[in-house]
Amino acid sequence: xxxxxxxxxxxxxxxxxxxKRQIASGELKAGQKLSSxxxxxxxxxxxxxxxxxxLAELEREGLVYSQRTAGRFVAEQGDIREGLQEELMMEYxxxxxxxxxxxxxSVDEVIDLLQxxxxxxxxxxxxxxxxxxxx
Amino acid sequence: MIQCEHVKKEYGRKTALADFSAEFETxxxxxxxxxxxxxxxxxxxxxxxxxxxxxxxxxxxKKPIGVDTKRIVSYLPERPYLSSAFRVKDIIRTFEEFYEDxxxxxxxQMLQSLHIDTKSRIAxxxxxxxxxxxxxxxxSRRAKVYLLDEPMxxxxxxxxxxxxxxxxxxxxxEACVLISxxxxxxxxxxxxxxxxxxxxxxxxxxxxDRIREEEKKSVDALFREVFAC
Numbered sequence: 001x002x003x004x005x006x007x008x009x010x011x012x013x014x015x016x017x018x019x020k021r022q023i024a025s026g027e028l029k030a031g032q033k034l035s036s037x038x039x040x041x042x043x044x045x046x047x048x049x050x051x052x053x054x055l056a057e058l059e060r061e062g063l064v065y066s067q068r069t070a071g072r073f074v075a076e077q078g079d080i081r082e083g084l085q086e087e088l089m090m091e092y093x094x095x096x097x098x099x100x101x102x103x104x105x106s107v108d109e110v111i112d113l114l115q116x117x118x119x120x121x122x123x124x125x126x127x128x129x130x131x132x133x134x135x
Numbered sequence: 136m137i138q139c140e141h142v143k144k145e146y147g148r149k150t151a152l153a154d155f156s157a158e159f160e161t162x163x164x165x166x167x168x169x170x171x172x173x174x175x176x177x178x179x180x181x182x183x184x185x186x187x188x189x190x191x192x193x194x195x196x197k198k199p200i201g202v203d204t205k206r207i208v209s210y211l212p213e214r215p216y217l218s219s220a221f222r223v224k225d226i227i228r229t230f231e232e233f234y235e236d237x238x239x240x241x242x243x244q245m246l247q248s249l250h251i252d253t254k255s256r257i258a259x260x261x262x263x264x265x266x267x268x269x270x271x272x273x274x275s276r277r278a279k280v281y282l283l284d285e286p287m288x289x290x291x292x293x294x295x296x297x298x299x300x301x302x303x304x305x306x307x308x309e310a311c312v313l314i315s316x317x318x319x320x321x322x323x324x325x326x327x328x329x330x331x332x333x334x335x336x337x338x339x340x341x342x343x344d345r346i347r348e349e350e351k352k353s354v355d356a357l358f359r360e361v362f363a364c
Contacts, residue, residue, distance in 0.1 A: 007353035010344040011324055042303055045296070046324045047164055050344075 003044040011046055015054035023063060023074060024084040034064065034072040136161045136280060136311040137182065142191035144177055144335075151177040153335040155191070159311050161279070164302075164325055166343075166354070167315040169332035170362055175315040176213055178332070179284045182313070183210040195280055206235070209278035213285045213315075215265060219258035223251060223268060230272050242275035245301065263290045270298055274305040281312045287321065295321050319355040329354050331361055 005014050022028040041051040055072060058064045063080060066072045100110045137159040144152040152174045159165055167175050180186040181193060184200045195204040217226055223246065230237045246253060249267055257265060270286055287295045303325055306312050316322050323343065331339040338361060346354055
């Protein structure tokens with residue numbers, strides 16, 4: 001796992017996001033057993049209390065569950081995974097929009113730009129399929 | 136676990152600690168942060184029982200500083216203290232004799248993972264390895280309080296990681312760990328709380344999460360603001 005932390009948010013929230021991303025991408029699978037808090041803390045190089053807090057929050061959100069003696073597991077996903085993917089998508093879009101605003105583009109300009117880019121992509125794809133056909 | 140109430144310490148006419156009050160709980164790793172000469176080492180030495188105070192009350196585990204507290208406090212001094220003529224194994228023996236809570240097997244295991252031969256003399260070790268040996272000894276005690284004064288003082292970034300992992304891997308979850316350092320960005324992610332100290336006075340005592348949540352910046356960044364010259 002890649003544990004890199006930025007300066008602007010609490011570390012437990014960043015741990016939650018990293019693990020959510022792994023659940024969304026399927027890197028962490030439903031029913032998979034998680035390492036102990038101590039092991040995970042050591043792996044990430046963080047305080048065990050911080051790791052504990054992140055896992056407790058993930059549990060509260062229903063993404064992981066614990067069994068008294070057996071340890072902690074990734075929850076059965078179903079809609080959760082879709083929800084996470086959507087959440088992640090919104091996050092990326094927000095990030096992208098913010099960057100564009102900082103560069104001085106308006107929302108309309110960004111939409112326009114995206115449209116042009118999408119059309120260009122489509123044309124290129126069509127050209128490629130045509131070329132394949134003519135070969 | 137640790138209580139300081141209105142602690143005052145002076146060196147001649149210079150005030151090292153002025154009316155310092157704070158409380159530290161068990162199960163927490165606390166960063167003691169401040170510029171040079173702010174009183175960090177003085178505070179640690181008082182808690183370790185090496186300095187007495189002019190005024191105020193200091194208690195560890197509800198007891199005044201003395202023989203009882205030294206038994207449960209594991210202290211890493213800022214400067215190297217291992218005699219260079221000794222071999223590593225002699226130091227292990229000394230620790231075993233002095234401290235009931237010293238776990239020899241833990242120390243030997245850590246040294247092995249560092250590829251440090253217990254037969255080598257301290258003088259033959261590199262500066263980084265000497266610091267690691269000291270930390271290994273201090274962390275091999277099952278203490279209730281760990282006082283670490285600049286544990287990463289003179290080591291390279293790779294060794295810093297080792298030192299942080301050693302602390303995380305070995306501290307007793309019911310213990311209280313106090314780390315003084317100026318390498319904040321390296322240590323920040325293993326801390327529960329931080330204490331900012333300036334001219335012997337407490338400036339801030341706050342949880343790292345809350346600083347990041349409320350200030351939207353790292354402890355390191357906040358420190359630079361508070362102590363900007």
